Each structure stands twice: as structure tokens, then as C-alpha cells.
Amino acid sequence: MGIVTRVAGAPRRAIDRMLRRRASLPKPVNRLIDHVADHPDGLLGRLAARSLGSFGPDDIPPPTAAPDTPVRVYIAPTNYAAQGWSWARALEAVPGGRIGARNMAVEVPGGFDFPADTEVPVPVYARSVDWQRAELAAVSAFTHVLVEAERPLFGRLFSRDLLAEARVLREAGLSTAYLAHGTDVRLPSAHRELTPWSPFADAELYVDRLEREASRNRRLLAELGRPTFVSTPDLLIDVPGAHWCPVVVDLDRWREPEPPGVRERPIVVHVPSKSTIKGTQLIEPAMRELDRAGVIEYRSVSGVPSERMPELYRTADIVLDQFRLGSYGVAACEAMAAGRVVVGHVVDSVRAAAAAAGDGVALPIVEATPDTVGEVVASLAADTERMRRLGAAGIAFVEAVHDGRCSARALVDHWIGEA
Structure with missing residues (x-):
């Protein structure tokens, strides 16, 4: 299905860049943007709709x-x-x-x-x-x-x-x-x-x-x-x-035929869909330091198509999820379904809700904040048996709560x- 788009890419990219830095825009500009969004049938709203491109039968x-x-x-x-x-x-x-x-x-x-x-x-x-x-x-x-x-x-x-x-x-x-x-x-x-x-x-x-x-x-x-x-x-x-x-993941798509092993130097992967929201800038200094020390191999990955994510997770031992919202979502569930150890910041109320939904099966995401993530990951890297248990617990949790x-x-x- 091909969309006929007559709006040049450069102006659209300029608009996207402007929207990403709205906090730095003058208040009158932000008020104008909000007005357009709140009044879709106004003149500016109709013009904004046309900027999405045209279409054919x-x-x-x-x-x-x-x-x-x-x-x-x-x-x-x-x-x-x-x-x-x-x-x-x-x-x-x-x-x-x-x-x-x-x-x-x-x-x-x-x-x-x-x-x-x-x-x-x-x-x-x-x-x-x-x-x-x-x-x-x-x-x-x-x-x-x-x-x-x-x-x-x-x-x-x-x-x-x-x-x-x-x-x-x-x-x-x-x-x-x-x-x-x-x-x-x-x-x-x-x-x-x-x-x-x-x-x-x-x-x-x-x-x-x-x-x-x-x-x-x-x-x-x-x-x-x-x-x-x-x-x-x-x-x-x-x-x-x-x-x-609960969000749903396809266990068959993510599960490996054999339980994944744990490398002597674990590969730690972070796939931030929105780095500011997930806390990438807060956790990377500690990960880079562990990488330089030879404790882990750290990889930050972005822009990976959905169909390639199972392959990406198969190359990982530990997946760093999100550290700012206090919760977890689809990405963490996919990583757990693949048998990977997931590390993130999850508040107590979320853990309680997850355990209740799973009839007591605890959420196995390893707790870490930006302040403690370095220490937590280093501890995991030194305990391969714990990592194996956590990997198996992640699969069991997704089966209990997130299989639909x-x-x-x-x-x-x-x-x-x-x-």
C-alpha cells in the first residue's frame, strides 16, 4: 500500500526536530502548536492535516x-x-x-x-x-x-x-x-x-x-x-x-530450543526506544566503565526492526530495560521470554500488581537504579548460576502473566x- 506523499522530507524533518525541543521554544510558539493540536477543524488544524501528505484511491x-x-x-x-x-x-x-x-x-x-x-x-x-x-x-x-x-x-x-x-x-x-x-x-x-x-x-x-x-x-x-x-x-x-x-508477547517467537548459556564475560544490551525516558544517559557511564574494565561487553542498540529483535536478544546475556518510569513493558517481556536477565527500576506497587496477576509468581526483573546499576550488573556478571536461575524465572513469569x-x-x- 503506497502512500502518495507530496510534502518534502526536509520540512517534515525540521518540524520533527522542533517538536523534540519544545521545552526550549518560546511560550508563544508552544501555545500556537498546542492550539493547532486542540483545534483540528480550525484553519491551521486543516493545514496541519494536509501536511501529513495526500493519498490516492x-x-x-x-x-x-x-x-x-x-x-x-x-x-x-x-x-x-x-x-x-x-x-x-x-x-x-x-x-x-x-x-x-x-x-x-x-x-x-x-x-x-x-x-x-x-x-x-x-x-x-x-x-x-x-x-x-x-x-x-x-x-x-x-x-x-x-x-x-x-x-x-x-x-x-x-x-x-x-x-x-x-x-x-x-x-x-x-x-x-x-x-x-x-x-x-x-x-x-x-x-x-x-x-x-x-x-x-x-x-x-x-x-x-x-x-x-x-x-x-x-x-x-x-x-x-x-x-x-x-x-x-x-x-x-x-x-x-x-x-x-497485561501486554502480550509470543513466547514461541522468542524462546530458544535450548536454554541459553552464560558467557564468561556477559554481553549487556540496552535498546532504548526513547533514551531520555528509559534513562540511557544515566546508566551508560557505569556500563562503559565496566566494559573498559573487561567485566562485561556493553552494547547500546537503536533502530532495530521488530523482526530482528529475537536475533539481537540471542546475542545478549543481560538486557537493561528502563530506569526512570518505575515500570516495565513489552521490551522487558520480550527479553524475559528469550531467557535473558533483565535489569531495571521497578517500583514496589508494580511488583505487587505483577505478582498478583501471576498468582504469586514474582517479577524477576533485577532491581537497579541509575546509582546502583553498575554494582548490580557487576554482581550478576560474577554469578553465572544466579543468571541462569533468573533467565528461567523470566520465561516462567512471561508464561504466567504475558502469554495472553x-x-x-x-x-x-x-x-x-x-x-
């Missing part, structure tokens, strides 16, 4: 077809790390075969390629009224709709008003639920109280917009009054009354009901 995908089952679940529109697709597959694996599920994802140019039942190019999602209306008609054939990250399902069809969209879905007889993913509901001011390593304490991070959006989304979820889920357990603090729907069964059970128990 061949770029418009067919509407998402509902499965032929008594219960039909539609999940959209973000599919972060293929989670929308994975939750759909988890629901279809519920015994009895009465649940069918499909996901729709907005295809972001230059993003990672994740599987989805329906992929919609950004310009089509934002500007094609024909696609928006056809998708709405198709969704009316489902019985349940799970909305991800408080994003509109049908682009600008309802001026990005989720309350208006929810009314239309309700009038069509659909049962709706909402699933928060992270920054959409994570309040920076509250997170700074959760962990001293919070990235939202950084002066260079533009938190004003994040604070307003998270506050607005939390009010929206409360006003909607529908079942609400979160993808990571730390967000249970941000959305009172929400239920944890817990996720499907959460959605069924707290929303869909007996299928």
Missing part, C-alpha cells in the same frame, strides 16, 4: 470485516508494539470459540512495522471521509469496541470528539471500553512523586502539554464511565478503578462477560 483499505462469531470485538486505533493485534488474538484463543476479534491500526510512516488486521495510512485516517464512513458502518457489525489511548477511531469524522463518537457507538448498540497506554494518562506532576528518577523532572522535557493531555484524558474516562483498562501496572495509580490488561491468557481474562471478566 489505491491507498484506501477495505473496511474492517467483523468475524462470524457471537461476540465480535473491534480494537483500535494505535496498536503500539502490536498490542492491539495481540489482544485480539488472545481473545480469539478463549476456550469455546465464541469470541472473534479484529484490530485496526493507523500506519505511521517511518514507524516500526507491526502486524494488524487493518492498516490505515495516516492521510486516509485523517482526511478520507469515504474511509471514515465506511469504517464506521463496518464497526457497527461488531458487538464490542475497545478504544486505545483515547484516540478517535474514525479520524476527524466527529472532529476528534470521543464523547460524540461514543454516543454514536452506543446508539448503534455497541458496548465500549477504553484502554490507556502511558503518556495519555500519566500525570507528570504525580509521577515526579512516584520515583526520584522520573523523566518529568528534566528541565528539557516539555511537560506542560503532557500534563494538560493526561488531565483531560482522565476527566474524559471518568465522564465516559465505561470499563477502563491500562496496559502497564504503574498506570493503575493514574486511573483509579481501571483494570490491568491474563489479558483475555481481564477483558472478559471486567467488560465482555461470559462469552
